[in-house]
Amino acid sequence: MADKSEETRTLSRLSAPDRPRRRDILVCACLGVGILTVLMASGALGFGPWLAGALTLSALAFIYWLTALTTAEARPAPARAERRSPEGEAADVMLGRLSIPVLLIGPGGRIERANPAARAFLALGSEGGLLSTALRQPRVLEAVGAALKGERAGVVEYSALTPVESHVRAYVEPIRLDVPGPLPFRAMLVLADETSSKRAERMRADFLANASHELRTPLASLSGFIETIAGPARDDPEAQERFLGIMRDQTERMKRLIDDLLSLSRVEMNEHLPPSSVTDLAQLAADVIDSLSPVAAARSILIRAELPGGPALVTGDRDQLHEVVENLVENALKYSADGSSIRVSLHDGAGRDAAEYAETRLGEAASRMTLTAPAYEAEARYAAIRVRDSGVGIDRRYLPRLAERFFRVDGQKSGPTSGTGLGLAIVKHIVTRHRGGLTVESAPGGGSVFSVFFPKAAEPAQALETRESAE
Amino acid sequence: MVQGPHIVKAFSEELEQIAAQVATMGGLAESMISDAIDAVVKRDNDLAADVIARDKQVDQMQHDLEKQVIKMLALRQPMASDLRVCISALKLVTDLERVGDLAKNIARRARDLNAVEPLALTKSVERMGRLVQGHLHQVLDAYSTGETDRAVGIWERDDEVDEHYNALFREMLTAMAEDSQLIGPGAHVLFVAKNLERIGDHATNIAEVVHYLVTGRELTAERPRGAPLGQPE
Numbered sequence: 001m002a003d004k005s006e007e008t009r010t011l012s013r014l015s016a017p018d019r020p021r022r023r024d025i026l027v028c029a030c031l032g033v034g035i036l037t038v039l040m041a042s043g044a045l046g047f048g049p050w051l052a053g054a055l056t057l058s059a060l061a062f063i064y065w066l067t068a069l070t071t072a073e074a075r076p077a078p079a080r081a082e083r084r085s086p087e088g089e090a091a092d093v094m095l096g097r098l099s100i101p102v103l104l105i106g107p108g109g110r111i112e113r114a115n116p117a118a119r120a121f122l123a124l125g126s127e128g129g130l131l132s133t134a135l136r137q138p139r140v141l142e143a144v145g146a147a148l149k150g151e152r153a154g155v156v157e158y159s160a161l162t163p164v165e166s167h168v169r170a171y172v173e174p175i176r177l178d179v180p181g182p183l184p185f186r187a188m189l190v191l192a193d194e195t196s197s198k199r200a201e202r203m204r205a206d207f208l209a210n211a212s213h214e215l216r217t218p219l220a221s222l223s224g225f226i227e228t229i230a231g232p233a234r235d236d237p238e239a240q241e242r243f244l245g246i247m248r249d250q251t252e253r254m255k256r257l258i259d260d261l262l263s264l265s266r267v268e269m270n271e272h273l274p275p276s277s278v279t280d281l282a283q284l285a286a287d288v289i290d291s292l293s294p295v296a297a298a299r300s301i302l303i304r305a306e307l308p309g310g311p312a313l314v315t316g317d318r319d320q321l322h323e324v325v326e327n328l329v330e331n332a333l334k335y336s337a338d339g340s341s342i343r344v345s346l347h348d349g350a351g352r353d354a355a356e357y358a359e360t361r362l363g364e365a366a367s368r369m370t371l372t373a374p375a376y377e378a379e380a381r382y383a384a385i386r387v388r389d390s391g392v393g394i395d396r397r398y399l400p401r402l403a404e405r406f407f408r409v410d411g412q413k414s415g416p417t418s419g420t421g422l423g424l425a426i427v428k429h430i431v432t433r434h435r436g437g438l439t440v441e442s443a444p445g446g447g448s449v450f451s452v453f454f455p456k457a458a459e460p461a462q463a464l465e466t467r468e469s470a471e
Numbered sequence: 472m473v474q475g476p477h478i479v480k481a482f483s484e485e486l487e488q489i490a491a492q493v494a495t496m497g498g499l500a501e502s503m504i505s506d507a508i509d510a511v512v513k514r515d516n517d518l519a520a521d522v523i524a525r526d527k528q529v530d531q532m533q534h535d536l537e538k539q540v541i542k543m544l545a546l547r548q549p550m551a552s553d554l555r556v557c558i559s560a561l562k563l564v565t566d567l568e569r570v571g572d573l574a575k576n577i578a579r580r581a582r583d584l585n586a587v588e589p590l591a592l593t594k595s596v597e598r599m600g601r602l603v604q605g606h607l608h609q610v611l612d613a614y615s616t617g618e619t620d621r622a623v624g625i626w627e628r629d630d631e632v633d634e635h636y637n638a639l640f641r642e643m644l645t646a647m648a649e650d651s652q653l654i655g656p657g658a659h660v661l662f663v664a665k666n667l668e669r670i671g672d673h674a675t676n677i678a679e680v681v682h683y684l685v686t687g688r689e690l691t692a693e694r695p696r697g698a699p700l701g702q703p704e
Contacts, residue, residue: 109491129491136501370631400635401595
């Protein structure tokens with residue numbers, strides 16, 4: 001639709017006369033000669049001046065005609081476009097439906113045509129501007145420049161790591177158009193998104209490296225215990241019992257580690273594909289609190305929930321969001337002393353700044369750190385969940401590393417009950433996938449607040465109605 | 472960021488060309504940062520050499536663009552928003568040229584770091600680098616699209632970079648105090664972090680220029696600052 005209207009606009013622009021046309025020049029020149037002839041006939045002008053005037057006019061007309069010739073040459077092309085064959089039209093429709101970005105770059109690096117996929121991919125406005133403003137990749141621009149001179153440019157790969165990681169392979173081909181003039185070449189630019197395969201490649205390597213590295217320690221201790229049970233402790237049932245208990249804990253830990261690694265890999269794999277379903281964050285938080293209240297009750301920790309009455313709809317995958325909130329509340333429980341309390345609160349419809357941090361700081365010594373955040377948009381609205389624990393707090397210098405995989409703050413207890421060091425890494429990747437944010441505020445001795453925020457879902461009309469009627 | 476057509480078509484085109492070339496130069500600077508960080512993280516000497524070589528290109532672009540803008544000022548005497556396009560291009564190329572220099576500096580340090588054993592802190596460097604790169608990317612996007620809100624949003628977030636820098640600084644100092652072997656490479660890492668922090672400052676400068684370019688007013692509010700660098704433990 002948009003393409004068509006643009007095409008008509010281009011056509012009208014091209015056929016609009018912004019220089020005198022041949023016919024106009026001829027008419028003007030004839031009129032001039034006619035006036036001169038009338039003047040001569042009436043005796044006001046001699047033959048000599050008449051001849052000079054007429055010749056000058058014809059010469060001028062000739063020069064103008066020549067210039068008109070060079071500018072008018074663009075016209076046959078749109079005329080041909082109007083009488084396009086059905087095949088040509090089909091090719092256009094195909095280009096429009098194609099999900100791969102395809103662009104045609106004209107002289108000077110101006111985008112002459114871009115299919116809808118390309119418009120979406122490069123976030124182009126309605127009008128085709130210059131390629132260098134839309135795609136700031138020096139190597140692609142170089143290749144396009146070469147193609148515009150008619151040289152073969154070939155394939156260029158580029159990676160953008162911010163705000164969302166993506167790897168793209170750009171195919172650049174020169175196209176010689178059938179237009180006269182010094183610049184017959186256009187460059188065709190095809191962008192192939194290879195993020196998925198690149199990611200899969202790296203995930204596999206990472207998984208193997210992490211798994212082999214992190215499993216080595218529990219495996220070494222297992223084999224040590226097995227040797228002890230088979231050797232020195234062969235006839236000591238009491239020691240065997242104790243060792244078997246430790247071995248059970250270690251295998252549990254290995255199992256958790258592998259589960260977490262797998263879950264992390266799964267999340268990372270889809271990180272570049274934003275979710276499309278809608279989830280009620282308020283309900284989800286209530287569910288998580290319900291499911292974890294037995295754990296809290298066993299350690300007489302009070303979970304205070306501050307949730308608004310209505311739903312808080314965000315764009316997100318329910319299972320993954322559940323994992324995020326569950327992880328945060330579990331962490332809060334883990335690092336709070338028995339008999340203390342934690343607080344889970346939901347803030348709906350907050351702007352970017354309000355979503356990132358609570359209005360009041362934890363204390364004078366509190367420091368804040370954004371672990372991940374989406375690209376800044378002033379109009380975006382978010383729903384944020386904050387989980388506040390009453391633990392010992394985290395030293396400021398460790399804050400940036402919290403979401404690093406396997407990172408542990410020094411002196412943190414390690415043992416069978418401790419986590420795998422992957423919880424916050426998983427949270428971070430899920431949040432990134434949802435184009436949301438994860439922040440932490442911590443005051444040594446005063447506890448920590450972890451906040452996650454997710455973009456609000458566009459409210460469906462029906463839900464709005466039911467809420468209004470409920471009110 | 473060029474508004475409305477001019478009677479003289481070539482004038483509009485020249486303004487647009489200037490904006491596009493600033494964006495191209497920005498892209499070049501961005502890619503240099505990205506590759507310089509990669510050179511540190513992946514211990515890639517060839518990539519580092521490539522970044523160092525590309526700095527010449529950035530310098531050349533700055534030179535060309537300045538000449539072009541001066542010519543434009545002399546020949547067309549631009550006014551109002553056109554004048555701001557010219558002035559901000561002059562300011563931006565200076566900032567971007569500095570960013571290129573800093574990226575080159577990081578690449579140089581990368582070569583020195585690659586000569587010694589790998590350090591555990593490169594993850595922190597990478598994280599900080601990606602953050603800074605993201606800030607530069609977003610302010611350059613704001614320059615292309617004219618979204619001042621976005622530029623101001625990044626401008627306000629420079630304290631994140633400072634906070635990362637402070638954390639890295641403290642951690643590195645602790646590590647260096649524990650193991651004197653780390654002092655040499657640790658100093659290089661600290662300089663890499665300092666350079667990244669400066670690139671972040673240039674990104675805020677660019678945000679200020681974008682704000683000026685679009686609104687004609689200066690960003691006057693005091694830029695939020697992270698708490699001052701703590702004493703090393």
